[in-house]
Amino acid sequence: MLPSRTVSRNLVQPETASTHTPRPKGSVVLVGMPGAGKSSIGRRLAARWGMPFRDADSEIEAAAGIPVAEIFSRYGEAHFREGERRVIARLLASAEPVVLATGGGAFADPRTRQAVRDSGATSVWLKCRLSTLMRRVAGREHRPMFVNTDPREVLERLMAARHPAYAEADVTLFCSDEHPEVTTRRAADAITGHRPPERLRVALSRNAYDIVIGEGVLRRAGAEMAQRLEGRRVVIVSDQSVAALHLPALRESLADAGFAVAAEILVPPGEASKSFAQFERVVDQILSARADRRLAVLALGGGVVGDLAGYCAASVLRGLPFVQCPTTLLAQVDSSVGGKTGINTAQGKNLVGAFHQPRLVLADTAVLRTLPARELRAGWAEVAKHGLLQGPLWDWCEAEGPNAMRGDPAALAHAVLESCRLKSAVVTEDEFETKAEGGRALLNLGHTFGHALEAECGYSGQLLHGEAVAIGLGLAVELSARLGLCSQEMPGRVREHLREVGLPVRIADLPRAFSIGRLIARMRADKKARDGAMRFVLLRAPGDVFTESGVTEDMVRALLTEEGCLP
Incomplete structure (x- = not known):
C-alpha cells in the first residue's frame, strides 16, 4: 500500500464554463501515452464543464509524499500499480463526477480498467501518432523512462504494449498538432455524444456469444475480439465493394488491439460468390496463412460474405473461431446471428453448409449509411418478417419503416436491436x-x-x-x-x-x-x-x-x- 496522507484536491475553477456542449452525466477518464495531452486536455475539459479535475499521478504523489519515480524505485511497479488502482477507484467513487487524467500505464493494468468500467465513467483514449509524441516528449528529462535512452525506442515499445489496452476505451479521439482548444472541443463533442453500444447475449448452452450493436462498433472490433479470443491472428474475408469502404478502419482497430492480419481475402460482391469455387479459393488461402485452431476468421460484409466465410471457418481444421462484422441491414438483422453458414448450388439456396456459431457479432449501425438504397430496402424485408413473427414489432414497422428507409439512425438502430433480440431468442430455443x-x-x-x-x-x-x-x-x-x-x-x-x-x-x-x-x-x-x-x-x-x-x-x-x- 502507498503511504497515506491528505490528498490535494487539484481543482480547476473554471473562468467560464461553456454552455455549448452538454456536461457529461458521469466522470471522464483520459488515457493515453506520455505526451498525449491528458492533463492539458483534461484541465480544459474540466473548465469547460465546470467539473473538478484530478491528475492521478499528482494524487498518488500527494498521498505518498514522494514522487512517482521514487515510489517505483523503492517499492517496484507491482506495488505502485496496486496503489494507483486504489487511488483511481477512490477518485471515481466521489459523489461529484470528475475529469481524471491517468498515468500512461494505468489503463494497461486490467484491474484498473475494470475499476474504471465498474465506476460507470467514460474512458477516452487520446491517440497520437509516434511523430507527434516524439515532438511532445522531447527534452522531458524529469521522466525517468526518457533519461539516457532513445525516446523513439521507448515510445515504440510502450505503444506496442499499451495500445491493445487503450483500444478498450469507450471513446477513441485522434489527436494531432492542432491547438489544444480545438482538441478539447472535439473531445467534448465525442464524449457527450457517446452512446454505449447495446449488448445482447445469445445464451446457448454451449458456444454462447454476444451481439454488440451501435454506432462506431467497427472501430472497437479489435478490443471486443481481444476479450473473447485466445489467439491474436486473424484472416479477414470481405468483398471488393465493402473492403474499399470499411477495411481500413477494421485494420486499424485490429492493429491497436494487437492482432496480426494473416491474410485479407476478397471475393466478388453478390450472391454468386456463395459457390463451391469461392469456397475452395477461400479455404486454400486460409490454409496458406498457416492456419491453426487459434486463427480467427473475420467476415466483413453482408450475408453472402458471412455465410461463405462462416462455412469456411467451420470446415478448416474442423472449426476455426469466427467473428461476424455485418455491413448490410439484412446481415445485421438476420444472417449474422444464429450460426447458419453455407453456399448455394445449382439445385437451390443454402443446400450445403454447417451450423457454426460465431464468437462475436459486431453490428455497426453507422455503416448502414454507406449502403445503396436498394440494399437497404432489401434488408428491410427481413425486419418486416421479424415484425410478423413477433407481433408488436410489426405495428412499429408499419409506422417507422418509411423513416428507416430515409436513413433515420434511431429507426435503423431499433430495427437491428429488436430483430436481433427476436432471433437470438429463437436460436437459443x-x-x-x-x-x-x-x-x-x-x-x-x-x-x-x-x-x-x-x-x-x-x-x-x-x-x-x-x-x-x-x-x-x-x-x-x-x-x-x-x-x-x-x-x-x-x-x-x-x-x-x-x-x-x-x-x-x-x-x-x-x-x-x-x-x-x-x-x-x-x-x-x-x-x-x-x-x-x-x-x-x-x-x-x-x-x-x-x-x-x-x-x-x-x-x-x-x-x-x-x-x-x-x-
Whole structure:
C-alpha cells in the first residue's frame, strides 16, 4: 500500500464554463501515452464543464509524499500499480463526477480498467501518432523512462504494449498538432455524444456469444475480439465493394488491439460468390496463412460474405473461431446471428453448409449509411418478417419503416436491436433447427417462395435476397388468407407496407417470366421440405405463425397463376 496522507484536491475553477456542449452525466477518464495531452486536455475539459479535475499521478504523489519515480524505485511497479488502482477507484467513487487524467500505464493494468468500467465513467483514449509524441516528449528529462535512452525506442515499445489496452476505451479521439482548444472541443463533442453500444447475449448452452450493436462498433472490433479470443491472428474475408469502404478502419482497430492480419481475402460482391469455387479459393488461402485452431476468421460484409466465410471457418481444421462484422441491414438483422453458414448450388439456396456459431457479432449501425438504397430496402424485408413473427414489432414497422428507409439512425438502430433480440431468442430455443414444429423453421416465413425465385434467377443479382423474401412474404400471407387462417385484409396490409418502403411485392413486378412447374420443383427441393412435400410457414395474425406441410400443389399453382407465372 502507498503511504497515506491528505490528498490535494487539484481543482480547476473554471473562468467560464461553456454552455455549448452538454456536461457529461458521469466522470471522464483520459488515457493515453506520455505526451498525449491528458492533463492539458483534461484541465480544459474540466473548465469547460465546470467539473473538478484530478491528475492521478499528482494524487498518488500527494498521498505518498514522494514522487512517482521514487515510489517505483523503492517499492517496484507491482506495488505502485496496486496503489494507483486504489487511488483511481477512490477518485471515481466521489459523489461529484470528475475529469481524471491517468498515468500512461494505468489503463494497461486490467484491474484498473475494470475499476474504471465498474465506476460507470467514460474512458477516452487520446491517440497520437509516434511523430507527434516524439515532438511532445522531447527534452522531458524529469521522466525517468526518457533519461539516457532513445525516446523513439521507448515510445515504440510502450505503444506496442499499451495500445491493445487503450483500444478498450469507450471513446477513441485522434489527436494531432492542432491547438489544444480545438482538441478539447472535439473531445467534448465525442464524449457527450457517446452512446454505449447495446449488448445482447445469445445464451446457448454451449458456444454462447454476444451481439454488440451501435454506432462506431467497427472501430472497437479489435478490443471486443481481444476479450473473447485466445489467439491474436486473424484472416479477414470481405468483398471488393465493402473492403474499399470499411477495411481500413477494421485494420486499424485490429492493429491497436494487437492482432496480426494473416491474410485479407476478397471475393466478388453478390450472391454468386456463395459457390463451391469461392469456397475452395477461400479455404486454400486460409490454409496458406498457416492456419491453426487459434486463427480467427473475420467476415466483413453482408450475408453472402458471412455465410461463405462462416462455412469456411467451420470446415478448416474442423472449426476455426469466427467473428461476424455485418455491413448490410439484412446481415445485421438476420444472417449474422444464429450460426447458419453455407453456399448455394445449382439445385437451390443454402443446400450445403454447417451450423457454426460465431464468437462475436459486431453490428455497426453507422455503416448502414454507406449502403445503396436498394440494399437497404432489401434488408428491410427481413425486419418486416421479424415484425410478423413477433407481433408488436410489426405495428412499429408499419409506422417507422418509411423513416428507416430515409436513413433515420434511431429507426435503423431499433430495427437491428429488436430483430436481433427476436432471433437470438429463437436460436437459443432451437439452435440446430431440430424442432418438428416451430422453432427456427418459423424464421423462414416467406422464404419457401423467395428461395425458389432466387434460384430461378441464378443468383445473378437480378433479384436480391430481400426482394425475393418481400415477394415471398406477400405470397405466404396470401396463402394463409386463402386457407382461412388470417383476415382477408392481411395480405393487402403486408404488401402495402412493403411497397411503401420500395420493395417489389408481386412476381409480376419482376422484369422476367417464371414457370410454375420450375418454381414448384424448387420448393419441393427446399431444405425445409419433408419427403418431397412442400412446407410453408403460415400466419394467423402478427405474432401467431406456424409451419404447415398440408398445402396442396393445386392451391400453390392457383396462387402462382394469379401472380402471372407461366404454366
